[in-house]
Amino acid sequence: MPNPASCRYARTHEWAWSSESDGLVWVGLSDHAQKEIGDIVFVDTPKIGSKVSAGQAVGVVESVKAAFDIYAPVAGEVAAVNVEIAKDPALPNRSPYDEGWLFKLKPSDPAQMKKLLDQAAYEAFLKTDAAAHAGH
């Protein structure tokens, strides 16, 4: 399963994790993002089979406060979405790196993962001003 150290991160606060078992890139919200977003009450996930490019807005997370776009961290085809979230939208709050994953991509260019931040770089990014204004 993904964990904070094994994930890579987009500057828009999604994590991406390459699963060796299914060859897919799992995508979710970083712990920082879910805390900033607050109580999640609705998630609009992308459609299975849709083709997305890196950085494309593919869904929306709604909290009590506001709506936040979700961006695809890498390009690919949506292979799965987390149907449990429809029943329990707070899953990404409770378990951001595990049960709260949002969708899985069949990557069109696995090398794009290298362009994402590793945990240390993401944490350093969070300390910068840019993080407060980017994405979420």
Next chain:
Amino acid sequence: MMDSAAVLRETPLVARHKALGAKMVDFHGWTLPIYYSGILAEHETVRRACGLFDVSHMAQIEVSGPDAVAFWQNLIPTDVAKLRPGKAVYTHLLNERGGIVDDLIVSGLALDRTFAVVNAATTEKDWTWIEAHRGKLRVDLRRRSPERGIIAVQGPNSRALLAKEQGLEAVSRMGRFEAWEGRVFGTDLFVSTTGYTGEEGFEIMAPAPDLPRIWDALLDRGAALGVKPCGLGARDTLRLEAGYLLYGQDADDDHSSLEAGYGWLVDWDKGEFIGKEALMRQKKEGLARKLYGLRLKEAGIPRAGAAVSIGGRAAGSLTSAGFSPTLKAGIGLGYLDRPGLKPGDAAAVDIRGRSAAAEIVKLPFYSHA
């Protein structure tokens, strides 16, 4: 985002909020907690137990003197006969067009002394308005804030909480919209049975230096009653469910009390008041638009500003909207230019370009048992 150049005003409880781990936001120039643990949990606390809110940003104005009551008679559409000592009224300040200058609660303290609580964002505008209309009346207008702060105690356990405090036993049994003045917690308190949550509750006004002590005592004594601090986030979801107006969103200078659905606070037989002619004209000619409650019939969260259509034609937009934690559905308020709509009538709400099915519902969205 806050303007880094602006210095935010702090309430007497700011250190308490920070110590409790609150997430603070800039609210009309004040730094205030948006939540401590989370908006949903705090919403639930108020619906099921009792929440404490710091609403010290709201302005308090005392109007005293022999003409204090006559002064209000001209400024509000509500008959000041209802402003007897010990009574409080929710009402509107109106302009000549019947538009809402602000919404406020006025309490009667004595035959020659009244007390008003107005919105933070409109404080200076209200002050200018009421000063301009004092005329030759023998009234003394006095700002009582920020020298005094306000703690709102809201929820089904609020009576039990106040009953624990020696000196507040009788206050804890007061009916809705009553007001009381006296000494408790070793200081001068003013308490009204009012609020902005749709639950039973109290608003306690006290000198700023005493407020932290009162806050601590209420939290401490309320632990067994499930009393918890609650922020502006829950205050907004609670008031929206209760169908209360948020000034600047659901009410403004260009919309009248009648259009806002608050015709019940207009006492037509009371005599003259500012805006009466305009309201009478609206009543006679019929309203061109009206504030309605809408509830989504599918998943999704509507937001303020969303366009609303009826029968495929634009009808207006939402002024406040969001997720109702109690109903577990998207709800919203909005002015629609279809005055005759009835509960159950179909509407469509734009959610980021998608048309979501909704229906007109009776307000409030929620009322306590």
